[in-house]
Amino acid sequence: MSRAATNLQIDSARLWDSIHETAKFGATPKGGVRRLTLSQEDKQVRDWFRKACEDAGLEVHVDTLGSMFALRKGRDMSKPPVGLGSHLDTQPTGGKFDGILGTLGALEVIRTLNDAGIETDAPLCIVNWTNEEGSRFAPAMMASAAYVGDFTVEDILSRKDAEGVTVGEALDGIGYRGATAVGTQRFSGFVELHIEQGPILEAENKTIGVVDHGQGVFWYDGKVTGFESHAGSTPMPLRRDALLALSEFALTLEQIAIRLGPNAVATIGEAVIANPSRNVIPGEIAFTIDCRSANADTLEALDASLRAAASEISKKRRVEIAIDQVWRKPPTHFDPRLVDAVERAAGSLGYSHRRITSGAGHDACNLNTIMPAAMVFVPCKDGISHNELEDATQSDCAAGANVLLHTVLSLAGVAS
Numbered sequence: 001m002s003r004a005a006t007n008l009q010i011d012s013a014r015l016w017d018s019i020h021e022t023a024k025f026g027a028t029p030k031g032g033v034r035r036l037t038l039s040q041e042d043k044q045v046r047d048w049f050r051k052a053c054e055d056a057g058l059e060v061h062v063d064t065l066g067s068m069f070a071l072r073k074g075r076d077m078s079k080p081p082v083g084l085g086s087h088l089d090t091q092p093t094g095g096k097f098d099g100i101l102g103t104l105g106a107l108e109v110i111r112t113l114n115d116a117g118i119e120t121d122a123p124l125c126i127v128n129w130t131n132e133e134g135s136r137f138a139p140a141m142m143a144s145a146a147y148v149g150d151f152t153v154e155d156i157l158s159r160k161d162a163e164g165v166t167v168g169e170a171l172d173g174i175g176y177r178g179a180t181a182v183g184t185q186r187f188s189g190f191v192e193l194h195i196e197q198g199p200i201l202e203a204e205n206k207t208i209g210v211v212d213h214g215q216g217v218f219w220y221d222g223k224v225t226g227f228e229s230h231a232g233s234t235p236m237p238l239r240r241d242a243l244l245a246l247s248e249f250a251l252t253l254e255q256i257a258i259r260l261g262p263n264a265v266a267t268i269g270e271a272v273i274a275n276p277s278r279n280v281i282p283g284e285i286a287f288t289i290d291c292r293s294a295n296a297d298t299l300e301a302l303d304a305s306l307r308a309a310a311s312e313i314s315k316k317r318r319v320e321i322a323i324d325q326v327w328r329k330p331p332t333h334f335d336p337r338l339v340d341a342v343e344r345a346a347g348s349l350g351y352s353h354r355r356i357t358s359g360a361g362h363d364a365c366n367l368n369t370i371m372p373a374a375m376v377f378v379p380c381k382d383g384i385s386h387n388e389l390e391d392a393t394q395s396d397c398a399a400g401a402n403v404l405l406h407t408v409l410s411l412a413g414v415a416s
Contacts, residue, residue, distance in 0.1 A: 005118055005414045010405055012398035015108045019397065022048060022088075022104065023096040032388025033096055037089035037131040038066065038170035045088050046176060049103065049128060056110050058126070061185075062178025064153055065143045066130040066171050069185045072110055074123035075415035081123035082412045083187035084109065084404060086194060087132035087363065094133075095390025097380065097397070102193040103128050105401040109408060121413035125185060129363045130176075136161045137170075139219060139327040144363035146182050148370045153182050189338055189372040189411055192364040193404045195392050199383030200356060207399045208346040208353035209377030212339050214332030214365040215263075215358060216299050220289040221326050222310075224249075226319040228275070228283030243282040245317040246271060249309060253289070256305045264293045264302060265359070289323070294331050294357050332358075332365040338374035338411070345406035346376075351399050360385075376403050 025045040026035035035041040046068065053060050053070035060070045071081060086102025106126040113120070129147075134140025137159045146156050157168035171177035196202075201209050226242035250268050257266040267290045274284040291302045303325070310321040339355075346353040356377060358365070364373045378400035381391040 005116075005409055008112060008116055008118070008405060010108045010112045010398060010401045011115070012394060014111065015104060015398060015401055016394045018052075018104045018107070019096055019101065022100055026090065028093065028388055030388040032390070033090045033094050034092055035088070035090040035094070036092065036136040037133060038136070038167070038174055038176070040174065042089055043174035043176065046128070046174070049088060049107070052107060053126065056107065056114060058110065061180045062176055063180040063182045063184065064178055065146055065156055065167070065182055066176040066178065067143045067147070067182075068128040069180070070126040072113075072120075072124040074120045074412060076121055077123060079122040080186050080188040081125040082408055083125050083127055083190035083367075084192070084408055085127035085129070086192050087129050089131060089133050091133055091135050091386045093388050094386060095388060097195045097390055097392045098197065098385050099132055099194070101195055101378075101392070101397060101400070105193040105397070105404050108401050109405045112405060119415040120409065121415050122188065122411075124408060124412055125187065131167075132363055137167055141361055141363050141366050142167075143182075144366040148366050150366070187371055189335070190364055190367045191338065191342070191374050191376065191404060191407050191411070192362055193376045193378070193400045194362060195380040195385060195390070196356070196377040196383070197360045197380060197385035201354075201377060201379035202381065202383060204354065205352065206354050207351040207378065207396060208403055209356035210339060210343045210346060210353055211358050211375035211377055212334055212355050213294050213357040214334070214362065215292040215294045215360075216296060216331035217327065217329040217361050218291040218299055218303060218325060219327035220291075220323050222287045222289060222321065222323045224285045224287070224319055224321050226281070226283050226317070229281050231279040231281055234281060239281055240283075240318045241281050242285045242319055243273065245313055245319045245321065246285050246287060248317070249313050249321060252309045252313065253306055256302065256309065260293070260298050260301055260305070263295055264291075264298050266291045266302060266306070292359065296331055299331075329361060329365065332368050334364070334368055334374050335372035338372045338407075341407050341410050342374050342376055342403060345403045345410065349399070349402055349406065351403065374407070376400050376407070
């Protein structure tokens with residue numbers, strides 16, 4: 001690698017400005033961001049990103065699921081590009097950094113190479129994957145899952161949000177149902193920059209997390225069916241209360257995860273009472289479960305235990321608890337060669353770093369099933385994410401982008 005490339009650093013101020021400029025799209029009064037996938041706010045940030053990529057000389061195309069691909073040519077166009085990027089959508093009450101740091105960090109890598117007049121041997125391609133969050137349409141990481149063949153495009157396009165709008169209709173509504181077939185753009189590998197979304201790096205005063213594993217995820221849709229009756233005239237022993245049954249199940253699930261820990265977590269993130277009224281005993285509740293572990297056997301034990309608990313509580317409280325597994329993502333073991341490349345980049349730049357397991361799911365986890373993939377983590381304040389209080393420092397964001405830059409250069413090579 002040339003001396004100019006070896007000493008190259010991204011423009012920290014420019015990256016920071018881009019982060020705060022894009023945070024205006026869907027900004028909330030509490031300082032966070034609400035930019036649900038395929039919403040008008042998502043369209044706004046997509047339009048901004050497309051223009052920024054085109055201004056940087058990139059060729060942008062969009063596939064039929066709305067994922068955006070921005071290609072920078074290399075000296076040898078016979079080689080597949082090195083992929084880098086993340087996502088632009090957020091949770092309903094999200095922050096400024098989740099996902100978009102990786103997308104804007106990738107853009108900053110390209111801008112930095114342009115400024116330095118450096119041509120890579122292999123091409124580079126930034127990707128904004130549609131619907132990583134899964135908060136509007138299930139499952140999460142939808143577009144990258146279709147890219148690797150876990151779902152058909154037709155299946156994804158037919159998925160509906162809570163209002164009955166399909167993915168296809170939402171894509172058409174913002175003008176981002178592209179012409180490129182899903183899977184057309186191939187890569188030699190993929191590197192994703194992201195905030196940690198956990199407390200480890202900050203607690204250990206490390207600047208960079210070299211991600212070598214990712215947790216597996218099981219998602220469930222559930223429903224408790226009891227019996228609605230009068231809150232005043234139904235004695236306690238005769239009630240078939242759906243809410244009390246779900247409450248007991250939730251507390252039991254907590255104990256199951258603790259027992260199977262420390263690398264097991266389980267969350268009931270949604271619970272909706274049908275026909276709620278203050279003087280009616282709840283008769284039906286729909287809910288969701290999110291179970292995660294880096295160990296496949298632990299995930300299976302979680303699955304068996306929660307089903308046994310549901311059966312036992314159903315009998316005890318004379319209700320029915322139905323549980324349907326809607327998504328199953330095994331644990332990820334990232335490519336050792338790419339993980340080593342990230343680690344070398346962090347070390348050569350003098351950043352404190354450590355190996356780390358990702359507690360969250362990411363598009364890179366899906367991509368790792370068909371190509372080499374790796375991730376770069378930077379700390380987030382107090383480990384907070386999926387929250388309007390999510391925060392990270394300018395210096396840490398810049399450090400992550402620098403590691404991304406030098407990892408990508410090591411993979412793509414510098415044209416002589």
